[in-house]
Amino acid sequence: MSSEDIAIKVEHVAKRFRLGLEDTMHDTFGAAMLDFIKSPLKNYRYYRSLYKFDDSSGPDAPNQPADILWALRDVSFQVKRGEVLGIIGTNGAGKSTLLKILSRITPPTRGSVEIRGRVSSLLEVGTGFHNELTGRENIYLNGTVLGMRKKEIDQKFDAIVDFSGVERFLDTPVKRYSSGMRVRLAFSVAAHLEPEILIIDEVLAVGDAAFQKKCMNKMQDVGEGGRTVLFVSHSMSAITRLCHRAILLNQGTVLQDGSTHDVVSAYLGSGQGSPSHKQWNDPATAPSGKVARLLAVRALDADRRISSAMKITQPIAIEIEFEVLTPGHILMPHFHVFNDEGIRLFAALDQDPQWRGKPRPAGRYISRGWIPANLLSEGLLYVSPALTTLQPDIPQFIVRDAISFQVMDSRHEGAESARGDYARNIKGVIRPLLTWESETAEISGQRSTA
Numbered sequence: 308m309s310s311e312d313i314a315i316k317v318e319h320v321a322k323r324f325r326l327g328l329e330d331t332m333h334d335t336f337g338a339a340m341l342d343f344i345k346s347p348l349k350n351y352r353y354y355r356s357l358y359k360f361d362d363s364s365g366p367d368a369p370n371q372p373a374d375i376l377w378a379l380r381d382v383s384f385q386v387k388r389g390e391v392l393g394i395i396g397t398n399g400a401g402k403s404t405l406l407k408i409l410s411r412i413t414p415p416t417r418g419s420v421e422i423r424g425r426v427s428s429l430l431e432v433g434t435g436f437h438n439e440l441t442g443r444e445n446i447y448l449n450g451t452v453l454g455m456r457k458k459e460i461d462q463k464f465d466a467i468v469d470f471s472g473v474e475r476f477l478d479t480p481v482k483r484y485s486s487g488m489r490v491r492l493a494f495s496v497a498a499h500l501e502p503e504i505l506i507i508d509e510v511l512a513v514g515d516a517a518f519q520k521k522c523m524n525k526m527q528d529v530g531e532g533g534r535t536v537l538f539v540s541h542s543m544s545a546i547t548r549l550c551h552r553a554i555l556l557n558q559g560t561v562l563q564d565g566s567t568h569d570v571v572s573a574y575l576g577s578g579q580g581s582p583s584h585k586q587w588n589d590p591a592t593a594p595s596g597k598v599a600r601l602l603a604v605r606a607l608d609a610d611r612r613i614s615s616a617m618k619i620t621q622p623i624a625i626e627i628e629f630e631v632l633t634p635g636h637i638l639m640p641h642f643h644v645f646n647d648e649g650i651r652l653f654a655a656l657d658q659d660p661q662w663r664g665k666p667r668p669a670g671r672y673i674s675r676g677w678i679p680a681n682l683l684s685e686g687l688l689y690v691s692p693a694l695t696t697l698q699p700d701i702p703q704f705i706v707r708d709a710i711s712f713q714v715m716d717s718r719h720e721g722a723e724s725a726r727g728d729y730a731r732n733i734k735g736v737i738r739p740l741l742t743w744e745s746e747t748a749e750i751s752g753q754r755s756t757a
């Protein structure tokens with residue numbers, strides 16, 4: 308890979324905080340921006356900062372003072388020009404700290420960062436703007452920071468205002484904006500001013516649902532327009548949809564760097580994300596009725612491995628393991644599937660002919676139901692395992708949302724998925740792949756006048 312193709316190069320970056328002390332560097336993007344303006348800027352910025360360590364103790368040194376926290380320990384990676392990189396990890400993993408360093412809001416304690424290209428960043432709520440200036444002034448300020456001429460900004464101005472929906476407040480200082488309005492304008496500016504590198508921290512968590520969708524689509528456009536994008540999110544659907552590649556941060560180090568699917572799977576599978584299997588070892592606390600007791604429930608991928616990250620194009624199995632305590636009853640193991648809005652997608656009842664209408668002897672059993680490939684929609688799904696006796700119907704156990712898993716629809720499945728080559732958000736609680744046929748129809752107008 309030639310160095311021309313590299314947009315961002317991060318080498319052995321570490322960041323130390325002293326707890327209880329405010330970071331002495333700029334805490335807002337606005338303050339950092341004003342600083343930028345004071346120093347002359349070229350369209351192509353290329354900087355290299357190497358911060359000498361003021362004492363010899365690094366993140367791995369023993370006897371760390373109690374008030375020292377290493378938010379980043381030793382982070383290295385490169386981002387190619389035009390790549391859309393997702394950064395994931397638990398709360399406190401160091402994601403925002405990393406983005407602040409890349410946006411030059413705060414310097415690394417050690418290590419170096421190289422960036423080629425104009426950066427526009429949108430970090431947490433509250434950052435992004437200079438408070439005393441109006442919305443209009445902030446738009447021009449941002450554009451100037453990106454090295455644009457007034458005429459260029461004029462051309463984008465209407466699109467920015469239109470997208471943000473804050474037209475009425477354009478001449479109001481942004482300190483009077485609600486946090487939602489602020490984010491709307493900040494996102495519009497960041498995405499429309501054609502930065503070469505766009506850095507976005509969890510913007511989707513703010514703003515209403517309609518605006519979140521707009522943001523996702525806009526970011527998709529930016530990514531497809533060949534710009535470099537760094538995107539932090541806790542939404543695995545957003546990450547899998549937008550990003551070519553992902554990095555998993557854990558306690559300030561890069562735990563994994565690779566394809567989005569692999570990294571998201573590793574994150575979810577590590578138990579840091581959602582648990583896709585659950586076991587009840589203690590009979591005293593296991594969900595149970597007089598007839599049967601729940602032992603375990605699992606979500607399996609097509610290879611019958613426990614997984615929290617399922618491909619939309621592959622079948623998924625839900626496995627319920629239970630113990631029959633009292634023999635002689637006809638049993639109906641079943642489960643319910645809910646999405647993350649709490650909508651019940653369906654209930655599935657065990658129809659294995661082996662046991663239909665037959666009373667079960669005591670013992671341990673596994674019921675495994677296969678959900679067909681290309682039925683579920685992408686997103687986080689919850690499974691509630693349950694079991695009832697038939698004739699009479701007596702519920703034995705039901706555990707609401709016992710396990711969960713993520714269904715992932717990447718843009719690279721082609722004709723194998725219902726998405727095909729369409730890259731944007733697809734609505735609906737299910738996403739079946741239909742059989743499609745087409746034919747050339749006669750023009751009806753011609754037929755009726757003939």
Ligand SMILES: Nc1ncnc2c1ncn2[C@@H]1O[C@H](COP(=O)(O)OP(=O)(O)OP(=O)(O)O)[C@@H](O)[C@H]1O
Nearest residue numbers: 324325326330378397398399400401402403404405
């Ligand atoms: N200014 C600061 N002073 C002291 N500690 C800080 C400061 N900023 C961040 N930290 C600490 O650094 C660690 C990493 O924080 P960071 O905000 O980067 O996490 P994150 O991955 O963005 O988490 P989240 O998912 O919650 O946004 C945390 O332990 C946090 O408390």
Ligand SMILES: [Mg+2]
Nearest residue numbers: 402403404508
């Ligand atoms: Mg954060």
